[in-house]
Amino acid sequence: MKEEKIIENFTQELKRGIITLNVLNELIEPEYGYSLATKLQEKGIEIEQNTLYPLLRRLEKQNIIESSWALEDSRQRKYYSLNEKGKKVLEKLKLEWKKIVESTNYLLEGEE
């Protein structure tokens, strides 16, 4: 396989790994699906609609986010946000992320 393709694949893997963390972080404030996707894209997190919506539903099923329908501009929108449990989960996850970053940087720097 061409080098660029390999790098692309691995990078995708990395990015996939942080999607949930980023989604949860963005949901501290209520967002609807489309606005969430746009915000994430602005911050450099690429995620397809086809991945985001099912993810949101899974998170809701796991009871860490909650949803409600709101009517604005004559458009019905489904808003998602973290609930209490979700906020706790996010905090713990952020800690885990810090640990991962530290240990990875340490490993990487060690090799140089």
Next chain:
Amino acid sequence: MNLIDKYVSEVSRRLWKKNRKDIEKELKSTLEDMLEEKIGDREATEEDVVELLKEYGRPKDVASSYNTPDKFLIGPRVFDLYALVLKIVLGVVLILTLLGSSISLVFGEVSNIFIELLLIVPRIFSAAVGAFGGVTIIFALIEHFTDEEIDIKDEDWEPKDLPEAVEEYDRVNILGLIAKIVLTIFALVLFNFYPDKIPVFYQSGGDWVFVSALNMDALNKFLPYLNILWILSIILSFVLLLQGEWNLKTKAGDILLSVFSIIILAFMITGPDIINLKGLETINPELVKDLTPVFAILGSMVKVFFGILIAVILFDIVKKSYKIIRERV
């Protein structure tokens, strides 16, 4: 019809009923947002929508992103029909097994009655399991062979080719209609050409014998009306298959046929017993004496069954009429 609505409809019919409406709403809202962003201040053209939908993906793929797992033994498209057919078949099997058991019960020698009673449950269970397995296999095959997109190549799907989205309760249930047509034709043939072949089995000194169950005079009184009902029903089913969706005329026709069937059933309840003993008198008059109470019970059971059927159809008529009225308001 709105292209986005067609698309959303095509996605949602592949989803499980539980989430269907919610996902439909959300998907439509998202697509409208995406469209707005795409066109900015100008008006949306059909080309814009087609481009957007193509970009979003094939309905089948979008639906599978919501469904895990992705391959089903019996999937969302077919499941509702499966559940309905299963309920009907199990109900029928239950009734038939009980009938069969009661006949051999009344017939058996005294010392066997308790064993017969005990045997009823395993008999019902084994018949139910068999029926359940048969229906499930049939529907698993239906699910497997009617995956309509087997022929569509990846890049070739065109949003414009989407079928008209129809309100769920106006969609015609094709498989259900075909099943109905087949069963009605079967009933027509059976009761008109082979009515004497409908048997009741009983045990006579160790041998199983059967005798025609139906009273020909009673049957002939009702048969013409039943025939008319069945033929009209088949015609309605064909019309529905052709049109693909219900409209006010077909809905009204459906309700009229239901009313007609209630009237016929009412007459059958108040009329002579359908089940008879005449066939036996020639064979074994002794048997007739023993069988008379059994057949009386059977006759009543059949009438009770008709009564229940009337109630069910009546309830169905009320439900359908209510839906029609609600639509119009």
